[in-house]
Amino acid sequence: MTPDTSIYLHIPFCVHRCAYCDFNTYAGQESLIPAYVDALIREIDFIATTRPSDHATIQTIFFGGGTPSLLSGPQLASIMDALRAAFAFRGAPDLEATIEANPGTTSPDFLQQIRAAGINRLSFGVQSANPFELHMLERTHDFFDVIQSVKWARQAGFHNLNLDLIYGLPEQTLASWQTTLKRIVDLHPEHISAYALTLEHGTPFGHWSQRGLLPLPDPDLAADMYEWAEEYLESNGYIHYEISNWARKNSEFRIQNSEFECRHNLQYWHSLPYLGLGAGAHGYANGYRYSNALRIKTYIERLAQSERGTQVHTYTGTQGDGIRNTQYPFPLTPVIVNHHRQTERDDMDEYMLNNLRLLIEGVSEEDFKSRFGRELMEVYPKEIEDLLRLNLLERIPIQNSENGMRNTQQAIRLTPSARLISNQVFMRFVD
Numbered sequence: 001m002t003p004d005t006s007i008y009l010h011i012p013f014c015v016h017r018c019a020y021c022d023f024n025t026y027a028g029q030e031s032l033i034p035a036y037v038d039a040l041i042r043e044i045d046f047i048a049t050t051r052p053s054d055h056a057t058i059q060t061i062f063f064g065g066g067t068p069s070l071l072s073g074p075q076l077a078s079i080m081d082a083l084r085a086a087f088a089f090r091g092a093p094d095l096e097a098t099i100e101a102n103p104g105t106t107s108p109d110f111l112q113q114i115r116a117a118g119i120n121r122l123s124f125g126v127q128s129a130n131p132f133e134l135h136m137l138e139r140t141h142d143f144f145d146v147i148q149s150v151k152w153a154r155q156a157g158f159h160n161l162n163l164d165l166i167y168g169l170p171e172q173t174l175a176s177w178q179t180t181l182k183r184i185v186d187l188h189p190e191h192i193s194a195y196a197l198t199l200e201h202g203t204p205f206g207h208w209s210q211r212g213l214l215p216l217p218d219p220d221l222a223a224d225m226y227e228w229a230e231e232y233l234e235s236n237g238y239i240h241y242e243i244s245n246w247a248r249k250n251s252e253f254r255i256q257n258s259e260f261e262c263r264h265n266l267q268y269w270h271s272l273p274y275l276g277l278g279a280g281a282h283g284y285a286n287g288y289r290y291s292n293a294l295r296i297k298t299y300i301e302r303l304a305q306s307e308r309g310t311q312v313h314t315y316t317g318t319q320g321d322g323i324r325n326t327q328y329p330f331p332l333t334p335v336i337v338n339h340h341r342q343t344e345r346d347d348m349d350e351y352m353l354n355n356l357r358l359l360i361e362g363v364s365e366e367d368f369k370s371r372f373g374r375e376l377m378e379v380y381p382k383e384i385e386d387l388l389r390l391n392l393l394e395r396i397p398i399q400n401s402e403n404g405m406r407n408t409q410q411a412i413r414l415t416p417s418a419r420l421i422s423n424q425v426f427m428r429f430v431d
């Protein structure tokens with residue numbers, strides 16, 4: 001049986017383009033927001049006509065960006081309505097619906113409107129509590145905005161908040177990172193994400209760094225920051241369940257699990273299906289990985305043409321698809337610019353890369369076999385043996401959930417010493 005599907009909606013608008021960001025997002029294009037919302041609803045309607053019955057129920061929704069909080073409450077509610085008309089939602093409290101928001105771009109009215117529309121999780125892009133670091137990142141908010149946004153979110157009825165952080169910034173000290181983490185924990189979020197700064201090619205940060213104008217983050221100091229975060233967050237009641245993510249345990253605001261792991265991202269890490277909607281969105285469903293047109297105007301125009309019938313509702317498949325000149329096979333749509341039919345080996349390799357990010361669960365031998373019909377050790381004998389010998393992977397028994405006894409099933413997962421060099425482990429599973 002196909003597991004329930006997740007939906008990612010990309011909102012590619014920002015007030016200002018931050019110097020380190022390489023996401024598909026655009027500043028100064030806010031006048032296109034109404035047409036973009038219409039196009040998103042058209043894409044949802046299109047998918048509704050092609051989706052098979054085993055993709056009828058969705059369990060998580062994620063508005064990412066960009067800055068989704070630049071849309072108005074009624075615009076977001078109209079997208080939620082379109083999703084409700086096109087899919088069955090898992091009943092409350094099982095549906096997780098998240099929106100990313102920048103502190104300083106929300107108001108009490110807006111938060112109440114989106115909560116009433118069914119959005120029940122907020123993810124604020126905080127990045128730092130230090131004014132100099134926020135200025136360097138070209139963020140448009142200060143920490144007062146963060147405190148106020150969290151307060152308003154609680155008043156609007158949000159009991160599941162994530163705060164995003166970045167560490168390893170140029171000129172950042174360990175003391176400054178410690179202060180940021182302490183101020184974040186004081187706000188009692190249910191979830192914290194902390195990612196190391198990466199200097200992306202094509203961004204001002206990447207350019208300045210190449211020209212020697214930006215003091216490079218010291219990798220040893222960044223490692224100290226990561227390890228300090230692990231200890232501090234654990235001692236404050238957070239479970240480190242994924243390489244860069246922590247979930248609070250034993251909360252009075254319990255939604256489903258004892259922890260507030262991000263269920264939408266767990267869908268990715270478990271290699272389960274999700275539909276990507278919006279400009280530049282990526283998706284994985286029905287054996288395809290695909291991505292949509294990047295530019296906002298192209299995305300809007302393609303959906304408008306499709307609606308007017310000037311673009312025929314047929315799809316010419318590439319060789320190897322086995323599909324030519326036919327109706328768009330689910331999940332493909334007129335806005336898709338790249339798609340790839342997954343081989344079983346693609347799926348197995350990606351399953352390893354994704355699931356190994358989960359620090360507690362790791363990769364279960366039983367799950368692997370039930371999904372692919374083959375033993376894990378038969379597919380990756382040398383890779384796993386080498387990594388076990390290097391103490392980068394460890395074998396753990398899996399607790400039998402029915403009687404509390406340990407059974408013979410096992411999982412493999414990263415060792416603590418592998419967390420900072422996880423990419424080296426992942427590379428072993430890529431052909």
Ligand code: SF4
Nearest residue numbers: 014017018021065066
């Ligand atoms: S607000 Fe976020 S998405 Fe927008 S430019 Fe800055 S980092 Fe990128």
